[in-house]
Amino acid sequence: MAIGWYLVVSALIFCIGAAGVTTRPNPLVILLCLELMLNAANLALVAFSRMWGGEDGQVFALIVMVVAACEVTVGLGLIVAIYRRRMALNVDELNELHG
Amino acid sequence: MSAVLFFIAAIIAIAGAIGVVMLRNPFYSVLALVIHLIALAALFLLLRAEFVAAAQVVVYAGAVMVLYVFVVAYVGGEDEPLTRGAAALKILGPLFALAVAIELCIAMLGSALKGISGKGAPYVIGFGTPEHIGRLFLTKYLFAFELASLVLLVSAVGAVVLARRRRGLEDVDEREQKRFHPDRPGYTGTMSEAAGFRRAVPVAPSEAAGAGNGNGHAPEPEPEPVGDAQ
Numbered sequence: 001m002a003i004g005w006y007l008v009v010s011a012l013i014f015c016i017g018a019a020g021v022t023t024r025p026n027p028l029v030i031l032l033c034l035e036l037m038l039n040a041a042n043l044a045l046v047a048f049s050r051m052w053g054g055e056d057g058q059v060f061a062l063i064v065m066v067v068a069a070c071e072v073t074v075g076l077g078l079i080v081a082i083y084r085r086r087m088a089l090n091v092d093e094l095n096e097l098h099g
Numbered sequence: 100m101s102a103v104l105f106f107i108a109a110i111i112a113i114a115g116a117i118g119v120v121m122l123r124n125p126f127y128s129v130l131a132l133v134i135h136l137i138a139l140a141a142l143f144l145l146l147r148a149e150f151v152a153a154a155q156v157v158v159y160a161g162a163v164m165v166l167y168v169f170v171v172a173y174v175g176g177e178d179e180p181l182t183r184g185a186a187a188l189k190i191l192g193p194l195f196a197l198a199v200a201i202e203l204c205i206a207m208l209g210s211a212l213k214g215i216s217g218k219g220a221p222y223v224i225g226f227g228t229p230e231h232i233g234r235l236f237l238t239k240y241l242f243a244f245e246l247a248s249l250v251l252l253v254s255a256v257g258a259v260v261l262a263r264r265r266r267g268l269e270d271v272d273e274r275e276q277k278r279f280h281p282d283r284p285g286y287t288g289t290m291s292e293a294a295g296f297r298r299a300v301p302v303a304p305s306e307a308a309g310a311g312n313g314n315g316h317a318p319e320p321e322p323e324p325v326g327d328a329q
Contacts, residue, residue, distance in 0.1 A: 001105040004215040006146065007207045009109045013116045013135075015200035020120035022192030026179055028125050028171060032132050035163075036116050039139055042151075049227075050146040053220025058151045058227060059235050059243075065158060066247040070254035072163055076170045077261035083174045084264070 006047035014040035025090045027082070031075045038068045105145055111138035123178045129167045136160040146219075148227045 017036030024030055042061040049057025082089060115135025119128045136159045143152035207215065225231055236244045 001102050001145070001218070002216050003219055004207050004212075005105065005109075006142065007215060008204055009112065009142070011203035011207065012113055012200055015196040015203070016113070016116040016120055018199065019193045019196035022188060022195065024120065026125055028167075028174070029119070029128050032119050032125075032128050032167070035132060036119060036135070039136065039159075042155075043139060043142060046143055046146050046148045046151055049148065050219040051214055051217075053223065053226070055227060055231050055235055056239075058148050058232060059240050061148070061151050062154060062232070062236075063240075063243055063247055065154060066251060069158065069163055070250050072166060073254045073258040074261065076166060077258035079170060079174065080262040084262075089174060 003047050003051045007044055010040045010043040010047065012040075013037075013043070025092055027075070027079055027089060027091055027094075030091065031072060031079075034071065034075075035068060038064055101145055104141070108138045108141040108145065111135075112142065123180075125179075126168075126171050129164060129171055132167075133160050133164050136164070147222060150227055150229045150232050 014037050017033045017040060020033030020036065021030055024033065042064050045057040045061045045064070047057075049055060049061075079089065082094070087094065112135050115131045115138060118131030119135065122128045122131060136155060140152040140155040140160070143149075143155060
């Protein structure tokens with residue numbers, strides 16, 4: 001398959017993830033949609049690595065995985081802390097910071 | 100053959116992604132993401148990125164998703180509305196995403212770039228194996244590698260600090276005691292019973308059945324703190 005088709009799949013997954021981030025109210029699902037967007041970026045990086053025949057893109061993809069794992073850990077910690085405080089798991093109601 | 104495999108994996112990956120966004124129950128969203136990640140690992144294999152595909156399955160679909168499942172089981176995965184309250188965001192969000200998708204597809208399929216319309220560089224033996232990736236990590240990208248380990252350590256410590264129970268002061272204890280609303284039937288192993296804020300009183304079978312079919316917010320007789328029990 002031509003590399004362009006992989007990039008099209010990557011773009012579609014990224015946009016589905018972006019739609020989820022902007023519409024879903026639950027912070028847990030928003031984290032899942034962030035994973036979707038990071039994975040779409042990973043697919044594009046690996047596709048470009050195949051295109052050029054060098055492994056640098058795959059190294060970037062692995063680093064993105066590490067960053068995604070960190071983001072998940074901290075995000076889930078925040079969600080557990082919110083749940084412990086008996087606050088609603090809804091990003092529209094968690095709006096004390098923006099006033 | 101590779102074209103057939105590509106389309107199967109791509110359709111499963113996109114269907115999984117749509118499932119993550121469209122399913123109402125967060126638990127099913129997590130399971131859809133696992134399917135999506137495995138299909139994406141198949142796409143990585145088609146791109147001859149064996150080590151990345153293995154890491155994707157083991158680290159992502161294995162470890163990270165187990166973490167998600169634990170947290171969903173802890174906070175309770177209930178069905179919920181798909182969209183937020185604000186009407187403008189409800190329409191503008193998907194519209195924006197659709198516009199970006201169309202624009203990116205036009206940009207990539209309509210461009211006459213030779214690089215992305217070919218099958219990529221000729222395959223050399225050992226491309227994408229752990230040996231090559233490891234050599235790159237320990238030579239050219241050593242700084243990123245070390246920084247990644249530091250970031251992992253910081254995030255692990257941060258998660259423990261964020262999610263721990265804050266105890267130690269008496270007035271804080273009393274405040275926590277008030278915060279535990281009696282929204283679950285007694286004697287079902289709630290955290291407040293384990294911490295001693297509620298007395299574990301066995302409920303009658305008829306009450307338990309009545310609590311089970313509702314929305315989980317069965318009325319409970321007064322929560323009795325242990326300190327005032329005598």
